[in-house]
Amino acid sequence: MCDEEQELTGGNASGRVVRLGETVRKPWIGNTSVVQSYLGALRARGVDAPKPLGRDGRGRQVVEYVSGTLALDQLPLRLEDLLRVGRMIRRIHDSSEFIPIPDPDGWQMLLPAESPNLMCHNDLAPWNLITGDRWVFIDWDGAGPSTRLWDLAYAAQSFGMLVEGQPVGSAAKRLRALVDGYGADLALREALPAAMAKRAAAMFELLRSSSESGFQPWAEMYVTGHGEHWRAASEYVARNQTAWERVLRFEVAGSPLRD
Incomplete structure (x- = not known):
């Protein structure tokens, strides 16, 4: 597993986005808690969406990294x-x-x-x-x-x-x-x-x-x-x-x- 942050391209409207291991970290913004709940609800209904993983020790939102x-x-x-x-x-x-x-x-x-x-x-x-x-x-x-x-x-x-x-x-x-x-x-x-x-x-x-x-x-x-x-x-x-x-x-x- 990679243990160093790798900056990811894109993220025009979401600030700095990095990969850490098998996760993506990006700024926690106003609607992030709602988005994470939404992702969880979609996954519970069988939609393959990135797994929401809460907030890290630096206050950033964490979601599953999807390779491809x-x-x-x-x-x-x-x-x-x-x-x-x-x-x-x-x-x-x-x-x-x-x-x-x-x-x-x-x-x-x-x-x-x-x-x-x-x-x-x-x-x-x-x-x-x-x-x-x-x-x-x-x-x-x-x-x-x-x-x-x-x-x-x-x-x-x-x-x-x-x-x-x-x-x-x-x-x-x-x-x-x-x-x-x-x-x-x-x-x-x-x-x-x-x-x-x-x-x-x-x-x-x-x-x-x-x-x-x-x-x-x-x-x-x-x-x-x-x-x-x-x-x-x-x-x-x-x-x-x-x-x-x-x-x-x-x-x-x-x-x-x-x-």
Whole structure:
């Protein structure tokens, strides 16, 4: 077992993150106790999430270290892998239905959903998915009240690689694979294209407004490439709404998917 701290990359919004042995240590922030309880409740319902391990002697939060490869380093994922990701997200959402939202009126979410009714990860993206012997979503520090639609919209856009420069036809296939894996019903499929556009635009606006106010770490992220990425992504998602609507129609959901 490694007994020296190794600094880990990422953690844009959570401060310094290190690995110590088979654990991850990071700052204990305002919602950490709630997040650790949420992780424990998900694990009790069969979701493979990092094991919460409380607080160390330096006051840092401790969670299980999950070894493997980031999905971000394997993009674009194969269609069968996107089906698997969709199933994982559905299991998280279904399990969260049984977990009450602590202090439902006391949350200040960066990108709040309309009428939040479900505890969600809020950053289900390739940079937070470990693959290998286990497939596990990590970095739950942004967890809080949201909705299936708002959480899925972000995941679908990011895993589907609905970003500027991607062929629309290929992006649409990836989108549908994840949504099919989720098992989305008609109402969710119909609402998703507009929600993806709104969610991507909200991310860009958070970065843009933070650059004006100096709100960190988002202000720095805005000028180091994230702002331009999300500006272009929001325009791409909005510009191709017809393609997303067409591929998500229920009548085509049963047709074969091919890479």
